[in-house]
Amino acid sequence: MYFYDLETTFLAKGSKRTQQQILEVGIVRGRKSFSALVDPTMGKPILSTLEKLGQHPKRSVRFWTKLLIEKKVLNSAVKRKPFEIQAKYIDSVRKDFMHPEDALKNMLKFDYMVDSGTWVAHNGKCFDNIIMRAHFEKFGIKHNINFEDSLPEIRKLQLPSHSLGYVYKHLFKQPFRCHHALDDAKALQRVCNHLSILKNTETTRLTTLDGVGVKTEKVLKEAGIYTVQDLVRWYTKGEKWTFKTHRNLYESLYKQIKGIRH
Numbered sequence: 001m002y003f004y005d006l007e008t009t010f011l012a013k014g015s016k017r018t019q020q021q022i023l024e025v026g027i028v029r030g031r032k033s034f035s036a037l038v039d040p041t042m043g044k045p046i047l048s049t050l051e052k053l054g055q056h057p058k059r060s061v062r063f064w065t066k067l068l069i070e071k072k073v074l075n076s077a078v079k080r081k082p083f084e085i086q087a088k089y090i091d092s093v094r095k096d097f098m099h100p101e102d103a104l105k106n107m108l109k110f111d112y113m114v115d116s117g118t119w120v121a122h123n124g125k126c127f128d129n130i131i132m133r134a135h136f137e138k139f140g141i142k143h144n145i146n147f148e149d150s151l152p153e154i155r156k157l158q159l160p161s162h163s164l165g166y167v168y169k170h171l172f173k174q175p176f177r178c179h180h181a182l183d184d185a186k187a188l189q190r191v192c193n194h195l196s197i198l199k200n201t202e203t204t205r206l207t208t209l210d211g212v213g214v215k216t217e218k219v220l221k222e223a224g225i226y227t228v229q230d231l232v233r234w235y236t237k238g239e240k241w242t243f244k245t246h247r248n249l250y251e252s253l254y255k256q257i258k259g260i261r262h
Contacts, residue, residue, distance in 0.1 A: 002029045005184035017052035018134035026181030034110035035182035036102035039097040046087040057208040058083045113233035116144040122164045124149040153197040204228040213251045
């Protein structure tokens, strides 16, 4: 299971969610992660291109500036500049930002089974998942991802707010840096693991396999393998066995997985 988040531009009035443009991506599974700043204008003039793409130039540039200041890419003094000037500052630093298509392709290869796993986003059904599907379609990128939304399960907590920042602080008594893609993705992973939610999305527990008890399950989870389906994809990708388990376990699991695959 993968946890991901997007930071995006703001839409102009009348534009659709599928038109929303990406400013940053972040995705995490266990201890593995990938993140990248993205240039949705793809090197073209920022303000006019945002407008052509159906975005709200002023609000988008204001948020983009805030994001880059908090990442220390831009000096904090830029926050007080007119948005037209802020766009010029962004232009001066964006040469290292990824093209949206490259960012998506890197998300799909940062881990061995990411292109066919379950991707979870907070409020994904109404936001992130729609934008991701639209971008995959736009660039003709094929995948077998199962998109999930954490919000319905987290709403069962019946808290005054179900924003990720509020829920995280409620559970762990400390804040995190919200509205930065990888920070949000890591926070969501911790929340979902803590609450033991969305565990049945892929769906069979590792302990249903012969030879896998609680201790071995823990070792596999630390490597980002949470379910039998994860392990099947792991074998399919031809990954090397690097887990610290007894020597006979590999052959035992291989035989069982081979049977499941066929």
